[in-house]
Every structure is written in structure tokens, then in C-alpha cells.
Amino acid sequence: MSSKITEKIWSSDIEKKIIEDWKVNNVYDNVKTNQSKDKYFVIDTPPPYPSGRPWHIGAAAHYSQIDMISRVARLKGYKVIFPIGVDRNGIPVEIHTEKKYKIRMRNTERKEFLKLCKLTLDDTESEFIEILESLGLSANFKQKYQTDSPDFRAFTQSTFIEMWNRGLVYVGNRPNNYCIDCGTTIADAEIIYEDIETKLVYIKFFLENNNEFIVIATTRPELLFACQAVIVNPDDERYKEMQGKTLRIPIFNGEVKIRPHHSANKSFGSGAVMICSYGDLNDVQLFREMGLTEIKSIDLNGKTTEFAGMFSNLRIKEARSKIIDELEKQGLVEKIENISHRTPLCERSKTQIEIISLEDYYLKQVDFKSNLLEQSKEIKFYPEMHRQILLNWINSIAIDWPISRRRFYGTEIPIWYCTRCRKPNLPEPGKYYRPWDETPPFDKCKSCNNDKFEGEKKIFDTWMDSSITPLYITKFYKNKEIFNKIYPVSIRPQGKDIVRTWLYYTLLRCLYLTNQIPWHSAWIMGYGVDEKGEKMSKSKGNVVDPLPIIKKYGADAFRFWSASETNVGYDFRCSEQKIQSAQKFLSKLWNIGRFISNFEIIDENNKPQELKATDKWILSELASMTKKCLEGYEELNFFIPANALREFTWNIFASHYIEMIKSRAYNNESEEERKSALYTIHKCFRTILLLLEPISPFVTYELWKKIYEDGEIVSEQKKIPFVEKEYDALVSSTPHIIKFNSEIWNKKKETLSSVTNKPLSLKDPIKAKIPDELELFKEDLILMHNIIVE
Numbered sequence: 001m002s003s004k005i006t007e008k009i010w011s012s013d014i015e016k017k018i019i020e021d022w023k024v025n026n027v028y029d030n031v032k033t034n035q036s037k038d039k040y041f042v043i044d045t046p047p048p049y050p051s052g053r054p055w056h057i058g059a060a061a062h063y064s065q066i067d068m069i070s071r072v073a074r075l076k077g078y079k080v081i082f083p084i085g086v087d088r089n090g091i092p093v094e095i096h097t098e099k100k101y102k103i104r105m106r107n108t109e110r111k112e113f114l115k116l117c118k119l120t121l122d123d124t125e126s127e128f129i130e131i132l133e134s135l136g137l138s139a140n141f142k143q144k145y146q147t148d149s150p151d152f153r154a155f156t157q158s159t160f161i162e163m164w165n166r167g168l169v170y171v172g173n174r175p176n177n178y179c180i181d182c183g184t185t186i187a188d189a190e191i192i193y194e195d196i197e198t199k200l201v202y203i204k205f206f207l208e209n210n211n212e213f214i215v216i217a218t219t220r221p222e223l224l225f226a227c228q229a230v231i232v233n234p235d236d237e238r239y240k241e242m243q244g245k246t247l248r249i250p251i252f253n254g255e256v257k258i259r260p261h262h263s264a265n266k267s268f269g270s271g272a273v274m275i276c277s278y279g280d281l282n283d284v285q286l287f288r289e290m291g292l293t294e295i296k297s298i299d300l301n302g303k304t305t306e307f308a309g310m311f312s313n314l315r316i317k318e319a320r321s322k323i324i325d326e327l328e329k330q331g332l333v334e335k336i337e338n339i340s341h342r343t344p345l346c347e348r349s350k351t352q353i354e355i356i357s358l359e360d361y362y363l364k365q366v367d368f369k370s371n372l373l374e375q376s377k378e379i380k381f382y383p384e385m386h387r388q389i390l391l392n393w394i395n396s397i398a399i400d401w402p403i404s405r406r407r408f409y410g411t412e413i414p415i416w417y418c419t420r421c422r423k424p425n426l427p428e429p430g431k432y433y434r435p436w437d438e439t440p441p442f443d444k445c446k447s448c449n450n451d452k453f454e455g456e457k458k459i460f461d462t463w464m465d466s467s468i469t470p471l472y473i474t475k476f477y478k479n480k481e482i483f484n485k486i487y488p489v490s491i492r493p494q495g496k497d498i499v500r501t502w503l504y505y506t507l508l509r510c511l512y513l514t515n516q517i518p519w520h521s522a523w524i525m526g527y528g529v530d531e532k533g534e535k536m537s538k539s540k541g542n543v544v545d546p547l548p549i550i551k552k553y554g555a556d557a558f559r560f561w562s563a564s565e566t567n568v569g570y571d572f573r574c575s576e577q578k579i580q581s582a583q584k585f586l587s588k589l590w591n592i593g594r595f596i597s598n599f600e601i602i603d604e605n606n607k608p609q610e611l612k613a614t615d616k617w618i619l620s621e622l623a624s625m626t627k628k629c630l631e632g633y634e635e636l637n638f639f640i641p642a643n644a645l646r647e648f649t650w651n652i653f654a655s656h657y658i659e660m661i662k663s664r665a666y667n668n669e670s671e672e673e674r675k676s677a678l679y680t681i682h683k684c685f686r687t688i689l690l691l692l693e694p695i696s697p698f699v700t701y702e703l704w705k706k707i708y709e710d711g712e713i714v715s716e717q718k719k720i721p722f723v724e725k726e727y728d729a730l731v732s733s734t735p736h737i738i739k740f741n742s743e744i745w746n747k748k749k750e751t752l753s754s755v756t757n758k759p760l761s762l763k764d765p766i767k768a769k770i771p772d773e774l775e776l777f778k779e780d781l782i783l784m785h786n787i788i789v790e
Contacts, residue, residue: 004597005706010590012554015698019133027714028082028138041078042489043070044470044519045139046502047085047147048132049092050124056536057574058528060131060546061562064555065638066493067137068563069523071694072633073490074138075720081486082139083473084132088121088148089410090462091182091348096120097409106183110408110436117409121148131547135555136697138714145472147465150432153411155472156465158429159513161414168364168512169403171424175277175284175294176402178356179346180302184405185360186346187461189393189501191353196343200269202334203327205230208246208255214239215334217269219341221327222320223276225252225308226297229290232272234260239272250332251323252309259290278355280344281398298354300406316354361413361458362400365508369394372507378517379507382636383569386496386524390507393500401505403461410459412436418445419452429477467505470518488516493523496569523636526571533573544574556696557583563642563695568635585646586699589692592654593685593703599665601708602679608672612664613730613776615680618657620727621648621734622684627723629691638695645692652734653684656741663783687721689713736773744768744785 007014022028045066048059070082094105097113097120105113133141145152163169176185201221206213216230227249232239243260256274263282264273275286277294287294296305304319306312311319311326327333344353365372372394381387404413414433415424427433427441435455444451471477474487494502503522510518529535530542537543550558561582566572602608611619625648632640661677668674686708693700693713704713747768748760760766765786770778781787 005590005594005703007590008594010587010699010702012551012557012698014702015134015136015555018698018701019136022138022714029140029142038079039077040081040486040490041070041073041076042081042474042486042491043083044473044489044492044506045083045085046494047087047145047466047469048128049087049090050121050128055128055131055546056528057544057546057549058536058572060135060550060558061528061566061572061574062493062495062525063132063137064135064559064562065525065566067135067139067697068559068638068694069491069493069636070138071697072636075633075690075694077720080138081473082137083143083145084129084137084139084141085145085147085469085473086121086125086129087462087466088125088146089460089465091184091405091407093117093121094407094409095182095348096124105408113408118148127547131550134547134550135559138697147462148409148411152465152472154430154432155477156411156460156468157414157433158477159468159471159509160460160464161426161429163363163512164426166512170362170364170400171359172362172400173357173359174399175287175355175357176360177344177353178300178358179349179351180300180354181349181351182346182407183300184407185358185402186353186405187401187463187501188397188399189463189504190347191344192347193342194345195340197338198341198343199324200337200339200341201324201327202270202336203250204332204334205247205250205272205274207242208248214242214247214258214272215270216272216274218274218279219339220276220279220320221323222304222311222316223279223297224249224274224323225254225304225311226276226278226295227254227256227274228277228287228292228295229256229275230258230272231261231264231275231286232258233262233264233266236264236266236271251326251330261286277357281355284355294357296357298356300356302354316352360402361404363403363508365397365401366399368508368511369397371511375511375517376507379519380521382521382523386499386522386569389496389499389524390504393504401461401508403464404458405461406457407459410462411465413456413458413460415456416440416453417456418448418450419454420450421445421448423447425453463501463505464509466502467509468513470506470510471513476514487514487518489519491521491523492519493525496524496526499524524569526566526569528574529571531573531575533571535571536574544576549576549579553579553583554586554698556586556698560585560642560696563638564646565639567639568637585650586696588650588654589688589699590703592649592658593707595658596681596685597707599678599681601682602675603682606675607679608675610672610676611680612661612673612676612780614657614660614780615676616727617730617733617737617777618653618680618684619724620730621652621657622687623724623728624731626687626691626721630720630723633694641691642695645688645695649688652738653688656737657681657684659741660737660777660780660784664780690719690721733773733777736771737777740771740774740781741784744787748785 070080073080094117097117098105100120101116177191179186198219200217200219202215202217204213205216230247242258245258246255247258248255264271275283277287277297278284295307299305302316304312304314311323346353376390412434414435415426416435417424423445425446436457440453470489474489475482506518527535557579561579565578625644628644629641664673664677689700689704701713748762748766751760753760753764763786765788767788767790769790770781774781
């Protein structure tokens with residue numbers, strides 16, 4: 001009998017042809033939302049950010065698993081809406097553009113800089129779209145959106161205008177986090193903390209008109225000129241008599257009071273703390289609490305201001321060094337210690353954060369915390385443990401969200417200010433506005449009828465765009481019927497590192513705008529780390545480019561590795577060797593398919609009246625494997641089905657069952673026995689392909705098409721496999737079968753043939769006794785091993 005599959009090995013080159021086949025037949029881009037009875041599964045897909053090469057292998061693994069989520073949903077009978085967006089706003093592309101063209105944003109004409117940013121984005125975007133397509137994402141690529149498109153930016157601006165009109169946004173001048181390298185305000189969620197070695201300087205502060213002094217330890221001596229108070233713990237006996245007295249600020253002409261405050265740590269340094277504007281967030285809080293007058297210490301360029309006197313216009317490190325030198329020269333330093341200090345850094349530039357008073361736009365969030373906590377209970381988390389990241393973040397919020405940035409490439413804040421009364425004037429929502437470059441769409445100021453305006457130059461924090469993706473993909477503002485049908489969306493898949501930003505801000509914004517949670521569930525993935533377990537980063541140089549790996553081993557091997565290596569929510573190691581191992585499994589699957597394709601298909605309509613015991617046994621194992629797979633898919637933990645499928649397919653189905661029924665499969669004399677074997681082998685293989693399809697869609701598609709001659713495996717008619725419990729009792733036979741087969745194989749290896757004087761081949765006869773517990777399978781075992789029964 002000729003085989004339906006002639007190719008001897010599974011080649012990843014076939015994947016490209018399959019992708020074209022899917023495109024031509026519009027397999028995944030034809031979802032309509034006009035059928036009221038249909039069940040929809042909508043994915044709020046993370047818009048990847050094209051910030052430069054190489055793209056992270058962990059990110060590629062993440063998106064391959066998002067596709068697995070979509071394919072599982074189809075297996076369950078849902079119509080899947082799987083949009084692909086591209087996040088193209090924000091600081092990273094500006095920094096990348098500056099490096100690429102060797103320019104500085106502030107020294108480049110704004111329109112020219114925006115053009116260069118767009119060119120940079122277009123160049124890098126095309127590569128990772130290629131990666132996503134090559135991975136076999138069953139997404140709506142034809143409806144791809146970009147967050148810097150006029151349509152998306154108009155959408156962002158419309159949501160802002162609505163929130164402004166509802167009093168949820170305000171302008172405030174207050175101390176805020178500022179990144180000198182990025183040149184803009186940043187939110188608390190964009191800050192990371194690292195322990196950095198620094199100097200703890202013990203400085204002598206003399207009492208007014210007195211030679212007596214106290215020692216104050218500080219890691220920020222460069223802010224000495226901005227000191228407005230010294231605090232001591234009210235219970236600190238060392239300073240009981242000094243509370244209320246005046247100290248002279250060393251090397252600067254200024255005086256400050258010693259004040260009692262519980263926040264002073266008696267065990268840190270000397271126990272006395274100088275309060276400056278602004279060393280840290282504690283300083284900010286104490287300035288407000290104590291009514292202290294702010295002294296601007298650091299400017300927007302990261303240099304000391306005129307208030308520093310002879311130390312003005314210096315970079316922070318330079319000012320620190322020179323002030324320490326001057327203090328030492330005047331004998332005002334008692335000692336200097338090297339310590340490890342928890343330092344706030346900008347998440348992007350890794351530059352130390354400064355706190356500077358600036359005017360910014362704020363979105364209210366502090367007063368909304370209790371509602372956020374309550375509403376978040378309605379979201380199912382995969383895995384549940386990552387809910388705590390969100391709760392911890394919400395509980396930690398102490399200030400409203402600063403949503404404005406002093407950058408160029410982003411969605412503009414749609415406000416014009418009247419030149420006479422300085423009142424803000426906002427346009428009607430619906431269009432994309434660029435106030436820095438356009439005249440306003442109105443003639444008169446709403447407050448004073450003046451006809452002259454100044455456009456706002458600031459842009460939004462990029463999370464203002466990203467946080468409305470569930471609204472954008474469900475046609476909020478645009479199609480009420482569709483929106484009501486598919487919002488809230490089904491799932492938000494994302495990394496654990498952006499729970500406090502993307503997930504949180506989306507929850508905040510969507511609750512404000514819709515009074516509903518944005519998604520029913522959140523699926524959180526861990527980090528892709530290197531083979532040593534270290535987090536990958538471009539600065540470390542250990543980021544693995546996924547594209548060469550995918551081209552070398554194929555998308556299915558990459559996807560199977562991703563699934564079999566990654567327990568949902570946990571970090572996973574990226575190993576080329578394990579991807580190669582995944583490829584070997586797919587080759588094994590292909591070889592099994594080649595063998596099975598030799599035999600005619602016996603399906604349910606032509607099922608034999610009675611199955612042989614061996615066939616019942618493998619169906620019991622099939623049911624057990626199917627149950628594990630479906631449980632794993634239910635929890636969207638692809639680690640479970642990937643490993644269950646590999647174990648069953650390779651180590652039970654191929655190694656034992658197929659070998660046990662080969663004789664029957666080729667035996668045309670006993671029709672019913674042969675029919676039983678062919679029915680079972682096809683039933684098992686169909687189930688394997690259906691269950692593996694979400695993980696490795698290419699090889700399963702090709703095998704299904706060649707053996708079963710239809711495209712059902714990617715069609716809407718595909719059905720989830722059913723767990724049959726009819727033969728459950730036979731699962732207990734598995735260890736006995738494996739043990740017996742292994743013993744016979746080993747015995748043949750150890751027995752020399754009397755003819756060849758070499759170890760017996762697997763086909764050679766051998767004497768053996770069939771154990772009582774395997775009596776049901778006796779006939780197949782005898783034929784399998786060519787046993788001469790003792």
C-alpha cells in the first residue's frame with residue numbers, strides 16, 4: 001500500500017507554504033461580528049514595541065503562547081477576535097532615533113525629528129511583524145493598528161477630553177519624578193530601584209552662635225544648600241535638649257531649625273536627618289507637612305541652580321564632589337562611609353531619578369483606589385498568584401498619575417491656552433489635533449472671547465495610548481452595537497513586569513470611561529531568562545534574537561519548546577538545545593504520521609463491533625492524556641498539555657502501542673482484528689493532532705490535511721476531543737506493559753544469536769513467558785516480540 005505522505009522528514013520550509021495557504025484562504029482574518037448568537041473570544045493583545053534589534057526571544061515565546069490561547073478558544077467553539085497592534089509612541093523610539101542618527105531631540109527641529117522617529121519605527125516594525133507571522137499567529141493581521149496613527153491618536157485624545165470634561169484631569173505644579181536623560185516627568189510605575197554603592201557623608205552642623213555641633217549623615221550632600229529643616233526622632237535621647245534650636249547650614253549662609261519627627265530613624269547614620277527639596281519622597285511629604293518653603297535645587301538639565309551659589313550650574317556628581325571637598329577643607333566632615341543605598345532609577349534610561357517641581361497634567365487615581373481594589377476582584381488571574389502584584393501596586397499609590405511628558409513623539413495633549421486669560425480651551429472629540437503646530441478649531445476663548453491662543457506643546461505619557469487598547473479594538477465611540485456585544489473583552493495576556501503599568505492603567509482608564517472592567521481575565525507570563533537563569537537585557541548583551549532560531553528550527557519547534565518549558569506565570573530559561581529537542585519530537589510525530597498514512601481510515605461510522613484489549617488499553621491512556629491536556633488548556637497553562645502529549649505520543653503510543661499492533665495492522669486475513677487496530681490508531685492520532693494544534697499548528701495542519709484530506713483542523717467546525725472513560729480500568733496495565741516490553745528488548749540485546757553470533761535483532765524469536773497480568777494482551781505481545789511461549 002502506498003503512503004499518503006512521501007516526505008521522509010518534517011521540514012520547517014513547509015511552514016512558509018502553510019502560512020501562504022492560510023492567507024490565500026483567509027482562514028484567520030474573516031471573523032464577523034454581525035451574528036448575534038455567536039460566542040466571541042476577544043484578546044486584548046499586547047501591542048509590541050519596535051524599540052530596536054534584536055527582539056527578545058522571551059517576547060517571541062510570549063506571543064506564540066498568546067496564539068495558543070486563541071487556538072484553544074477556537075477548539076472550544078468560540079469565534080476569536082485576535083487583533084495585532086503596534087505600540088509606536090514614547091521615549092524608547094526617541095532614544096533609539098537619537099542614537100541611530102547621532103542627533104539630540106532638543107537640538108532638532110520638531111517636525112524633522114518626528115519624521116526620523118517614524119522611519120526608525122517602520123524599519124524595526126517590519127522585522128517583528130515578520131517574526132509574528134512566521135510564528136504562525138492566527139491573528140487579524142489585515143486589521144493591524146498602530147498607536148501613532150491619526151485614528152488611534154484621535155481616539156486617545158477623545159478619551160482625554162471626556163475625562164477632562166468630567167473633572168477627572170487637572171493641572172498641578174508639584175514635586176514630581178524627573179528623568180534627566182529622558183528629559184521628562186515620569187510616573188511612579190516607571191521607576192525601578194537598585195542598590196547602588198554611594199558615599200554616606202557625616203557633616204558637622206554647628207548650633208547658632210555656639211561651637212557645639214551635631215552630625216548629620218547624608219547621601220545627598222549636593223543638596224545642602226536646599227536644606228530647610230533638620231529632624232530628629234522625638235524619642236532620641238541624644239537630641240532631647242536640642243529640639244527647637246537653630247543650626248547653621250555648613251558652607252552656605254542659611255539657618256534651619258531642629259524639629260522632632262517620628263520618621264527620623266534613630267539607627268541610621270547619626271539619627272539626625274536634613275530635609276531638602278528634594279532628596280526623596282520623604283522630603284516631599286515633610287515639606288508639605290511642615291509647611292517648608294521649597295528651594296529649587298536641580299534644573300531640567302540635571303544641573304544645580306543659582307541657589308547653590310559658587311556650586312551652581314554643575315552636574316549632580318560634580319557638585320557632590322566639590323561640596324564634599326569644600327566641607328573637608330573647612331573641617332566639617334567627621335567621616336565618610338561607603339554604603340549600599342536603595343536608589344530610584346528611570347526604568348528606561350537607568351538614570352537616577354530627581355524630584356523637581358513642574359507643572360503637569362494629572363489624572364485622579366488616589367481617590368479611586370478603593371473602587372479599583374473592589375473591581376479587580378472580578379478579574380480572573382492566570383495564575384492567581386500574580387493578582388497580588390496588582391493589589392500591592394494599587395495599595396502603594398500615594399499621588400495622582402502625571403500623564404504629561406516633555407517629549408516629541410507621542411499623542412499631543414489637545415489643549416489651546418488663551419493668551420489673555422490663560423484659560424484652557426479644548427476642542428470637540430473625534431479628530432486628531434496637534435496644538436503645537438495647528439491653529440485651534442475654534443475662533444474665540446470660551447472664557448473671555450479673546451481670539452489669540454497658544455497650543456500645548458506637551459504630549460501624553462505613552463500609557464495613555466496603550467491603556468485604551470480594549471476600547472479601541474471593541475469600537476468604543478465608533479460602533480455601539482459591536483461594543484456592547486464584545487466588551488468587556490475575554491482576556492488580557494501580558495508580562496508580569498507591566499502589571500503595575502499597562503494592566504493597572506488600563507483598568508483605571510476603562511473603569512472611568514465605561515464603569516466596567518476591561519477584561520474578564522488576565523494571563524500573566526514570567527520573564528524569559530538566559531541559560532544561567534539571569535534576566536536578559538540589551539545592556540548585558542545576553543538577549544537572544546529569535547528570528548535566526550525560528551529560521552533554523554522552525555516555528556513549531558520554537559512554539560513547542562515555549563509551551564513545554566514554561567509553567568504559566570513563572571520565569572523560563574531560553575535554550576537552543578531544548579528547542580532542538582522540541583524539533584526532534586516533531587520529527588518523531590511526522591514519522592508516526594508517515595506510518596499511519598499507510599492505512600485506510602476507519603472512523604466512527606465504520607467502527608468495529610468489538611475492540612481488542614490492546615486497543616482498549618491505549619484508548620484508556622488516550623483518555624488520561626486528553627484529560628490532562630484539557631485541564632491544562634482550561635488553566636491556559638500550556639506546559640501541561642505539551643509535556644503530556646510528548647510523553648504519551650513518544651513513550652507510550654509510538655514506543656509500545658504501535659509496535660504491539662503492527663502485525664494486526666498489516667494482517668488482511670483477520671478483518672475485524674485489523675479493523676480494530678486501524679480504528680484505534682486513527683482515533684488516537686486524530687486526538688493527538690487536535691490537542692497539539694494550539695501548540696504546534698503547522699505540523700498538525702500538514703499531517704491532518706495529508707492523512708484526513710480536509711482542512712477541518714483549522715476550521716470553525718473543529719471539535720474539542722471528548723474524554724472517554726469506558727476503558728479507564730486498563731490504565732493500570734501500563735506500567736506492566738512497559739516493564740515487560742523493556743525486559744524483552746533488553747534480553748534480545750543481551751542474547752547472542754546462534755547464527756550470527758551478534759545480539760538478537762528485534763525481529764528475532766525469543767523464548768519468554770507472558771505474565772498473568774498481561775494475559776489480555778498475550779496475542780499482540782507474542783506477535784510484537786516474536787515470542788516462543790515457554
